[in-house]
Amino acid sequence: MTLLSWRSDYRVGIDVIDCEHQALFGLINDFHDKFAGGDTHGQLLVVLNRLVAYAEAHFQHEETLMREIGYPHLAEHQQMHEQLYSSIFALNEKLSQHGATMNADTLRFLKTWITGHIIQEDLSIGEFLERKIITVRRGAPGAPGAPMATREAQPSVQGNATPRAEAVK
Numbered sequence: 001m002t003l004l005s006w007r008s009d010y011r012v013g014i015d016v017i018d019c020e021h022q023a024l025f026g027l028i029n030d031f032h033d034k035f036a037g038g039d040t041h042g043q044l045l046v047v048l049n050r051l052v053a054y055a056e057a058h059f060q061h062e063e064t065l066m067r068e069i070g071y072p073h074l075a076e077h078q079q080m081h082e083q084l085y086s087s088i089f090a091l092n093e094k095l096s097q098h099g100a101t102m103n104a105d106t107l108r109f110l111k112t113w114i115t116g117h118i119i120q121e122d123l124s125i126g127e128f129l130e131r132k133i134i135t136v137r138r139g140a141p142g143a144p145g146a147p148m149a150t151r152e153a154q155p156s157v158q159g160n161a162t163p164r165a166e167a168v169k
């Protein structure tokens with residue numbers, strides 16, 4: 001059984017971000033499937049390393065996008081990304097120790113690690129962009145100078161859904 005299923009309420013509404021979130025889901029599901037399938041600790045660590053590397057790249061993409069669209073809560077969001085990254089990095093370090101084991105708590109952590117952030121924080125980015133597009137289209141004061149970010153012509157973040165690096169040392 002799949003650990004994480006993509007649902008419409010996870011949708012931020014910005015294609016590149018949704019695509020990367022789905023890739024994160026895919027990596028976590030891969031970890032879960034290998035765990036359930038009895039893969040070795042070493043094989044699980046390979047997937048976890050990919051997840052750590054992909055998360056780092058994804059957070060950077062999201063921050064670039066927030067900067068481009070003038071998202072007002074960038075600094076707080078960046079701090080949350082740092083905490084999220086630290087927690088997954090620490091998990092990876094812990095599980096890399098000799099004799100460490102993975103269990104159901106590891107899976108629970110990974111599940112809430114990503115879904116909690118999407119629901120509590122990332123959806124606000126999409127809502128902000130949506131409001132901004134509506135404001136620009138209505139020609140509100142200040143609108144002519146506003147960036148023309150739309151769902152069709154989105155910010156210049158690369159939509160690479162492939163894990164960037166093989167491992168984090």
Ligand SMILES: [Fe+2]
Nearest residue numbers: 062117121122
């Ligand atoms: Fe985020």
